[in-house]
Amino acid sequence: MAVAEGAAGNHDHARRGGHADAASARPVAEHLDWILGQLPILEPVRVPLEHALGLALAEDVTSATDTPPFDNSAMDGYAVRRADLLAATPMSPVVLPVVADLAAGTAQNPRIDAGQVARIMTGAPIPDGADAVVPIEDTDRGIDRVGILRVPEPAAHIRRAGSDAAAGDTILRAGTTLWPTRIAAAASAGRAELLVHPAPRVAVISTGDELIVPGTPARRGQIPDSNSYLLAAAVAQAGGVVHRIGAVPDNEESLRTVLDSLIGTVDAIILSGGVSVGAYDVVKAVLAPLGVWFGPVRMQPGKPQGFGRLPAAGTGSNSTTGKTGSAGSAALGPIVFALPGNPVSAFVSFEAFVRPALLFMGGHGTTTRPTITGTVARGWSSPSGRQQYMPVVCERRGQETLVWPATSGGSGSHLVAGLGQAEGLAIVPEESDTVAEGDLLPVMLVI
Amino acid sequence: MAVAEGAAGNHDHARRGGHADAASARPVAEHLDWILGQLPILEPVRVPLEHALGLALAEDVTSATDTPPFDNSAMDGYAVRRADLLAATPMSPVVLPVVADLAAGTAQNPRIDAGQVARIMTGAPIPDGADAVVPIEDTDRGIDRVGILRVPEPAAHIRRAGSDAAAGDTILRAGTTLWPTRIAAAASAGRAELLVHPAPRVAVISTGDELIVPGTPARRGQIPDSNSYLLAAAVAQAGGVVHRIGAVPDNEESLRTVLDSLIGTVDAIILSGGVSVGAYDVVKAVLAPLGVWFGPVRMQPGKPQGFGRLPAAGTGSNSTTGKTGSAGSAALGPIVFALPGNPVSAFVSFEAFVRPALLFMGGHGTTTRPTITGTVARGWSSPSGRQQYMPVVCERRGQETLVWPATSGGSGSHLVAGLGQAEGLAIVPEESDTVAEGDLLPVMLVI
Numbered sequence A, B: 001m002a003v004a005e006g007a008a009g010n011h012d013h014a015r016r017g018g019h020a021d022a023a024s025a026r027p028v029a030e031h032l033d034w035i036l037g038q039l040p041i042l043e044p045v046r047v048p049l050e051h052a053l054g055l056a057l058a059e060d061v062t063s064a065t066d067t068p069p070f071d072n073s074a075m076d077g078y079a080v081r082r083a084d085l086l087a088a089t090p091m092s093p094v095v096l097p098v099v100a101d102l103a104a105g106t107a108q109n110p111r112i113d114a115g116q117v118a119r120i121m122t123g124a125p126i127p128d129g130a131d132a133v134v135p136i137e138d139t140d141r142g143i144d145r146v147g148i149l150r151v152p153e154p155a156a157h158i159r160r161a162g163s164d165a166a167a168g169d170t171i172l173r174a175g176t177t178l179w180p181t182r183i184a185a186a187a188s189a190g191r192a193e194l195l196v197h198p199a200p201r202v203a204v205i206s207t208g209d210e211l212i213v214p215g216t217p218a219r220r221g222q223i224p225d226s227n228s229y230l231l232a233a234a235v236a237q238a239g240g241v242v243h244r245i246g247a248v249p250d251n252e253e254s255l256r257t258v259l260d261s262l263i264g265t266v267d268a269i270i271l272s273g274g275v276s277v278g279a280y281d282v283v284k285a286v287l288a289p290l291g292v293w294f295g296p297v298r299m300q301p302g303k304p305q306g307f308g309r310l311p312a313a314g315t316g317s318n319s320t321t322g323k324t325g326s327a328g329s330a331a332l333g334p335i336v337f338a339l340p341g342n343p344v345s346a347f348v349s350f351e352a353f354v355r356p357a358l359l360f361m362g363g364h365g366t367t368t369r370p371t372i373t374g375t376v377a378r379g380w381s382s383p384s385g386r387q388q389y390m391p392v393v394c395e396r397r398g399q400e401t402l403v404w405p406a407t408s409g410g411s412g413s414h415l416v417a418g419l420g421q422a423e424g425l426a427i428v429p430e431e432s433d434t435v436a437e438g439d440l441l442p443v444m445l446v447i
Helices: A002-016 A026-038 A180-188 A227-235 A252-262 A282-290 A343-361 B002-015 B030-038 B181-189 B226-239 B253-261 B281-291 B343-362
Strands: A045-048 A077-079 A096-104 A119-120 A130-137 A145-148 A169-174 A193-197 A202-205 A243-249 A269-271 A293-296 A304-311 A332-339 A371-376 A385-397 A402-406 A424-428 A440-443 B045-048 B075-082 B095-104 B116-118 B134-135 B144-150 B170-172 B193-197 B200-206 B242-249 B268-272 B293-296 B304-311 B331-339 B370-378 B387-397 B400-405 B424-428 B440-445
Touching: A026 A304, A026 A343, A077 A096, A077 B304, A077 B370, A119 A145, A119 B304, A169 A180, A169 B424, A180 B226, A180 B293, A180 B304, A180 B343, A202 A227, A202 A252, A227 A269, A227 A343, A227 A424, A227 B181, A243 A252, A252 A282, A269 A343, A282 A293, A282 A304, A282 A332, A304 A343, A332 A343, A343 A385, A343 B144, A343 B181, A371 A385, A371 B387, A385 A440, B030 B304, B030 B343, B075 B095, B116 B144, B200 B226, B200 B253, B226 B242, B226 B268, B226 B343, B242 B253, B253 B281, B268 B343, B281 B304, B281 B331, B304 B343, B331 B343, B343 B387, B370 B387, B370 B424, B387 B440, B400 B440
Parallel strands: A096 A119, A202 A243, A202 A269, A269 A332, A371 A402, B095 B116, B200 B242, B200 B268, B268 B331, B370 B400
Antiparallel strands: A045 A193, A077 A119, A077 A130, A096 A145, A293 A304, A304 A332, A371 A440, A385 A402, A385 A424, A424 A440, B045 B193, B075 B116, B075 B134, B095 B144, B293 B304, B304 B331, B370 B440, B387 B400, B387 B424, B424 B440
């Protein structure tokens, strides 16, 4: 359904030479949904716990045994029978024989009879017969016999078997992103490896005859490629495995060669540049005939967007020209994002579409950035009819977060230096044309 | 000064057998300051841009040239002399000859005389004589001659040389953490490599005879090691290079051998377990004679803490016994954190002390987690005289963030499964003994 609309939009767009008014351009949310609806989810793989950080679970994890697996001591002290100690006070300690010494890790289970205690360390199993632990601080620290100064509460300082999780309990669900604490939970449940979705392998390509490698001499007309570094780092932060190609010139054959080299080795390709209405828009020239959608999205910056999938046969295959396939089809190659070339536009497009897509492919249940409500500290203007993403600095003041533009030139899409100060993207709805001090806006946190 | 106090605290502590009341235990902030005051900052290294993500700059980055380096077009369109077009309207376009075709990357600079225009693509240099750009949408898209439908604003769609940064401007400061947008700013400034502080190399060791490798069969008394996975993943998230050793038994000679193997290969060692008052506290037995401080900190969980530096000669050298040196001394080996063994205690200790320390060593200007103000949705109790770190779930509601305990058992320090749900640590001040619904608390975001 969404795909069919997309294809129709593509034809409209081609007929009209890439120039569309606000009404025919796609809303941001619709474009994102359309993209997500076409994405494959990467086939699960088994990884050792140590390689699981940041990946998404592809299975529910249940506790194989009770956690902890046995009653154990929460303190260093003495395992006792509480009934023996009802008279204990600091002035008249109850003195009892110490019949065992139980370290953490011991397999011993000496029977504690009435009038006996065992010395016990944190984590050691509670021996049969004992029903409470007296911390070492409440004793005279005796070795053969110990004086106990206080009566413990019933079951004091005993961690019960299964109190963290009972055998069979689900402790982590499929789709969960594996943070450190969650990896620890899997380890505690006795898991050495986990079924996860792998990190997507992502190639990053800048296009443009004006681009040179940073640090090499520039002649008039040339600028350093910054987008491939920007997008490669953003992919890495989103958990992807990066293959940064760098800058490819505005030459269709060069671009086809590079793209074909990536078939079968990456899951996604991110291009920037070459997607607007100009005469040298090589990305569109190469990809549109293969069925990749190009068109305007109602956002600012980032209006010209492209998305699709390469044919598995590569760019040279006429037989696949113009076909668009369904997600997961064996005849399809990597997904392709064609982003605008201005750095701020490329960054905003990444955050709006590419990052959610990479997380979705990686099986993550949550694909959105944390979003807060920001209070505007200094206003700006916004284009009516387009959803604006304004890079903002954020400052927390109590429960409020003040935000203001990170770039002196507003969302001007070439302002890389100012963009480096942005901690969030404030999202201004399509219908607004001005943002005033005191306005409340959703702010997507990007760091 | 702080170091001297620490040493004195150590002696007191040793005399009193590790049992200290709240008054003699250190406040959290004081312990952190004491740690930070002893840390070396890692020697800067040069890395290519692609290896800079997440590291801290060790130099100011200035723009070598103007950015952008030349006036260029912000749109696909025509470079014009505005004075020629004052009469242009959609009804009576001004038609002019197109004397050049300027793609992005071109070195051409054709003189545009009165009555002439050049076709120009986004990013191409503005030719001499032209003073505005008319977007293609405001023309008839002519090739040899073009009809222009609207008079442009003065200097319309020209991005001025230096408008992002002027030559010599500082665009990034030493201590800055290199996010994607900042790496892009360095690339735009023509930098291929950057002077950065390297990521600290960190060994992670669990101690305890009760610990087994997850997934291997457990007998009575044994549990899977989860802390080494927890702390290794936390180190990786904090940007460290992890060397996870795993579990070492409660045996002094084993621990000494492992520690000695790490001298010269890591910058920091994180141990968990073996730091409380028990008879089998091997970590303390091995490290305290080497001058590593052990003592109570006024926090919950995480009260028993240890911190110091190994001698460069390792654990076997009597000549270094008992010495504490100043930060950066050549005679000192890796820093050592000895954290409590309960997983929640270990995690909280990592967040409170280790993560800031690793970031500090890595030269980061910001070593703290983002902290928000949370509104308590469900209360809990807190020990008076200790600063509590309660793992909490966070839910944003407009400008408010509601928080409630992630673990049913409060901050119970063995509750690994619940800890996996925590997105923040709510910090309850020492003087509070109860937290009520509606209370506002600082919440350190940990994901």
